[in-house]
Amino acid sequence: MQNKTAPRAGRQDGDATRQHLLEVAGQVFAERGFADATSKEICARAGTNIAAVNYHFGSRGALYEAVLVEAHHHLLKLEDMQDIVARDLAPREKLRVILRGIVLRATGPQAHWGARVVIRELMSPTEHAPALVHKAIAPKALLMLGLVCEILGLPPATPGLQRALFLLMSPCLALLVAPREMRANLFPALSGDAEALLDDMMTYAGAGLDAIAAKYSASPRPPGA
Structure with missing residues (x-):
């Protein structure tokens, strides 16, 4: 009798190895950056054969792109955002729930490698930056x-909308970029009560959004708009 469970078990083992490589590679890329992180070190730390990177991802560059997408996914999951937007909530409450997830991740006691990988790429873009933009950031934006x-x-075509979104999300990026030591020493209130920080962010953002709405609602619309 043919064993039908063997192929399935093989796929599960392969998926587990791929995910483990992704996790270890994320840690290595966070520590060393793309240029200095080697497949040899990643495989050694993952306890896999040196050929595992090419087998599961095709190349070190493709592995890095997968890490970038996974890193941004950890900070802000598209599926979670879609679920929040679909809820029966007021729009500003939906915004609060989304920002809350980012704030909790940025101010949590243990930093995930995803934040460091994304920050490295944003501060010093590599040839793989388009993968982060198109596969991870663009759908969420x-x-x-x-x-x-x-x-x-x-x-949707109002010019102020895109600027408003950029200004709205900038404080979240600042939270991720600012070293924890700097926040603790210079702005200790940023490292304390996350809910209070979120309240102030929403107050600040709400006032700005109200001002943008008033400004562009009063502006004359172009012909055909």
């Missing part, structure tokens, strides 16, 4: 743009 559009009550 489009969803956030729709949410901001709903909050402001303005047409």
